[in-house]
Amino acid sequence: MTDTTSVFENSPEAEFGDYVALLKPRVMSLVVFTALTGLLVAPVSVHPLVGFAAILFIALGGGASGALNMWWDADIDRIMRRTRNRPIPAGKVSEGEALGFGLALSGISVVMLGLAANWFAGAFLAFTIFFYVVVYTMWLKRSTPQNIVIGGAAGAFPPMIGWAVATGGIxxxxxxxxxxxxxxxxxxxxxxxxxxxxxxxxxxxxxxxxxxxxxxxxxxxxxxxxxxxxxxxxxxxxxxxxxxxxxxxxxxxxxxxxxxxxxxxxxxxxxxxxxxxxxxxxxxxxxxxxxxxxxxxxxxxxxxxxxxxxx
Amino acid sequence: MAFQEEHELHKRRFGRNLGLGIVLALFVALVFGLTIVKVGGERPQPAPAGAPAATEAGK
Missing domain, CATH: 1.20.120 (Four Helix Bundle (Hemerythrin (Met), subunit A))
Structure with missing residues (x-):
């Protein structure tokens, strides 16, 4: 019984909110707002439910890339004051869990956006996730002071994806x-x-x-x-x-x-x-x-x- | 009477399972709604009155 209790006490099992935190909800709000604007100002109208689903899956894709970013950056997140309380450095979610969570949500968001809207928008979302996780997080962030400049492109794609949901193009x-x-x-x-x-x-x-x-x-x-x-x-x-x-x-x-x-x-x-x-x-x-x-x-x-x- | 002591971990796990259940239910509802919209949008419309009927000879 003592063993079981100690296992419970040391368990890193996360709460539902910890997984939500992995999606970087504050960044997601910017993604939702700009993608929604791109969708609404486009000259082609979209069925409200399709539009809602599209914005939801764009946000989910953005959140998935946030989780993958936290997985890769866990080492520096432990050092920086601003990021020390994120789920991985806080010991609530393991790195492997964050990786699996991010990859699964990336796949779901891209496929669902492709099915709900069009495959150009789906491919664009996949490219955005790739750009943020691989080009920015894995490559540029730690290698060049221009990291912010080029990495900023990832955050700039959402209105283009919203526009692509409506028009199917650029x-x-x-x-x-x-x-x-x-x-x-x-x-x-x-x-x-x-x-x-x-x-x-x-x-x-x-x-x-x-x-x-x-x-x-x-x-x-x-x-x-x-x-x-x-x-x-x-x-x-x-x-x-x-x-x-x-x-x-x-x-x-x-x-x-x-x-x-x-x-x-x-x-x-x-x-x-x-x-x-x-x-x-x-x-x-x-x-x-x-x-x-x-x-x-x-x-x-x-x-x-x-x-x-x-x- | 409970068979074993309820631990704080069980509460956390229940909260997580409940959250996941709600998310899955909403996802199913969304996919159902999308299906209705997509399938409904492809329903063939009746030809307007006076329009020529499509025939093999009309090709």
């Missing part, structure tokens, strides 16, 4: 939605890296702040913010853009560039003095920046229903 609109998230990702994460510096350094992840210094990171944030603006504004000229989107994008880009300029002008002493207030505010605003761009696209699609959207 177009300039979906590519520009991809570019919007792709170019937004580096300044967003580098701002985070500026005020979370010790974590990445301790885990030996070659973040730009560690390899090229913090001044270079500040310059990179400004350069990428400037490069992002034309792609964001170009969406206004496409079939899914319009005056509402253009006005929103002009204001948001002006504010984002102003924030990047403030970051560029500061040195470490000033940042340390006020607890990285400007960097933290820029990071917070970057979330609103992306969210509001997609809300503006949805607004254009909504207005179009009444004959008001677009040009």
């Amino acid at each position: 177009s300039v609109e979906s590519v520009l939605m991809f570019m919007l998230i792709f170019m937004w990702t580096p300044p967003h994460f580098w701002a985070l890296a500026l005020f979370m510096k010790s974590d990445y350094a301790e885990a030996d992840v070659p973040m730009l702040t560690v390899t090229h210094g913090r001044k270079a990171t500040r310059t990179h944030i400004l350069v990428y913010t400037l490069l992002l603006a034309p792609f964001a504004l170009a969406l206004a000229a496409t079939s899914i853009g319009g005056p509402v989107y253009l006005a929103a994008s002009l204001v948001l880009n002006a504010m984002f560039i102003a924030g990047a300029l403030r970051i560029r002008r500061r040195d470490e002493a000033a940042a340390e003095a006020d607890g990285y207030r400007v960097e933290k505010r820029f990071f917070g605003f970057s979330l609103s920046y992306l969210f509001l761009h997609f809300v503006a696209l949805l607004a254009e699609a909504g207005l179009a229903q009444f004959g008001w959207g677009g040009w």
Whole structure:
């Protein structure tokens, strides 16, 4: 009886919520929102249940890649403060379980998306999972300071998949939605890296702040913010853009560039003095920046229903 | 009377099984719904009045 009790006490058996945590629910919310926008602004209508299922399986595929990311990165997740409480480093889920869980959900999500929507969208989801797990997590994350730049593509694919669910293909609109998230990702994460510096350094992840210094990171944030603006504004000229989107994008880009300029002008002493207030505010605003761009696209699609959207 | 002591582990395991059961039930319902939508969408529509009937000679 004593033996049985000790087995129970030391059992790593996870709760249902631990498996949900493996799917990175917070990242999933961004995937759901951008994929749903891609689906809703597309010029082809989809049956509501098919659309619901498609978004669900895109989210599940994103979650599966999150579980595979946690399986591969368990060693560095144990070191970083931000990730120490994830299910694997916390000892709630074993690495093998996370691998099996991630692989099974990847297969289910891809096949079900192919069956529910179309096989182009299914293949696109499979490629996205491959890109995030193999290209970003296994290859780039630990080998180059450009990890965030290229890895950001994985997070930028969901609106293209949503668009592909409706149209069965790719177009300039979906590519520009991809570019919007792709170019937004580096300044967003580098701002985070500026005020979370010790974590990445301790885990030996070659973040730009560690390899090229913090001044270079500040310059990179400004350069990428400037490069992002034309792609964001170009969406206004496409079939899914319009005056509402253009006005929103002009204001948001002006504010984002102003924030990047403030970051560029500061040195470490000033940042340390006020607890990285400007960097933290820029990071917070970057979330609103992306969210509001997609809300503006949805607004254009909504207005179009009444004959008001677009040009 | 319970045959063995209920341990905290059993509660955790029950919660997990219940969660999995609910997820599976919802999945079955979703696949059923998708099947209805997909099969229903392919139902042949009756030809509109006055439309020429498709015949071998019409090929």
